[in-house]
Amino acid sequence: MSTQSNAMPESPLESQVIAPAVMSATRPMYWSVRRELWENRSIYLAPLGVAAVALFAFSLSSILGIWEKPLRLNPAQPQAPYDMAAGLMMLTGIVVSVFYCLDALYGERRDRSILFWKSLPVSDATTVLAKASIPLVILPLLTVAITVAMQWLMLLLSSAVLLVSGLSVATLWTKLSFVRMSWLLLYHVLTAHALWPAPIYCWLLLVSGWPRRATFLWAALPLVAIAGVEQIVFHTWHFATLVGSRLIGAAPTVASTSPGMFPTDPMTQIAPASFLSSPGLWIGLAIAAAFLAAAIRLRRYQGPI
């Protein structure tokens, strides 16, 4: 064998002995999360799209308000459209999370790219935790950020319309305690839409790791079966109610005497202490952790399908 045809200029590094390499533990995590955002652009495109639609609808309504003053510009509850839009954003977050989780460990096996990911020094734990962080951390924070930005634009828009129609902006701005609304939203999303449904999202993540096809069926059928058995044997719907309330974020995050209907209503009395000390939260988190540990173990064994 001859290598004299090798006329490539060699860098001085070439001749050095291959040195041991070290890398901080957070870098693979950071890049794994970025990979998820590259791969699943719906994580930010879906909330942005829904926010744009909500904004459009609101501006349409406000502009019509120029001719329909009493009804639209000075509603009895100035809070209502903001809550509606925020609710829409949270619903979007749930839908995106469910679809993301069902594909998380399935997509890379289906397109065989798992062989590429596994050929790099990123552990299965890092990969699975990065994937879990999307519905549990990234998406909730993103939802709050986009919602707050959207609500600001809504506020500016309605102020502009009020000014154009010669009405006072002051009432609107005093009635809406905006900063408090934003904090409440952050609290609500992180508790009711991240911590509370964690076992559901981790279950979906786990299931995405093993079937060869139809991840949704594998995820849903056991739940339907358990609910069905319970109904037939005990004639109750506890399990179905439990799963449903977890998914939609019906969490005990506010004081039960709180007057606010919607969690971001400025009148809401939040109860973080009672939420954090509720056994339901911790049982749920323990189950979520068990599902994640199983998912990490599963990914070690899985190859392309």
Added chain:
Amino acid sequence: MACIEARGLRKAYGTTVALDGVNLRVEEGRILGLIGPNGAGKTTALNAILGLTPYQGELRVLGRDPWIERDQLMCDVCFIADVAVLPRWMRVSQALEYVAGVHPRFDRAKAEGFLAKTTIHRNSKVRELSKGMVTQLHLALVMAIDAPLLVLDEPTLGLDILYRKQFYDSLLNDYLDRNRTIVVATHQVEEIQHVLTDLMFIDRGRIVFECSMEELESRYLEVMVHPEKITAARALKPMHERLALGRSILLFDLMTLDKVDRQQLAAFGDVRTPSIADLFVAVMSNQAGQAQGAAL
């Protein structure tokens, strides 16, 4: 320390035995060709070495247990699989960024240098590239990683001859200048003949033949025998006999011959070193014969 050391490596999928007690030792700096028919266990063996599949038996790669320590091991091992496995949604620039982000031994400038010699655009998605270009991209990523062990599993499968030649040429020119070890599994034997230092044939989960390339040259001979001398040649018990262009070609293992017989060979006809492909066919047909004998 051996780069790869396996003892009694076993792996079964249900009742199918993919690896049946493989013993393997690859020293640092060797270029080993793992050659076998489809389903022989090549990919399973490589997957075990890469920590992608659990196994029974003992296996150390660069002093680590691949199944337990895959992520640390991958700092020191590069891998190109038999099919394009780069994620199709990824942009070329993202691939560079990602590998630079997670791999401590990746030299991004070097990878950019390799890519500059191709027609691959930084902004293209992998799905927009041809199969040959995806392999070029993967090779550029892998060759910019300063790792002591490179594992290739049918790296040129499905590529046209130009890309195949280019692949092994860049491997020879840009990679083989240090104490790097390469394990390449393939059944396209001819194109790697000039690259290898060692050879290993695998069949039905077992290693059925191994030798270094020097050994291949000094130990095995192929004789294109003149028709009138065929009986005398056959009496020396060749490993394998085949017909080409109406002439019999006999393959001899010189270890089985004494000195007098060796000198005789030249008189039978034209003598040459067999190609890996010829040796492979000889070994495999002997294997099949033995298996049949055992069955009878």
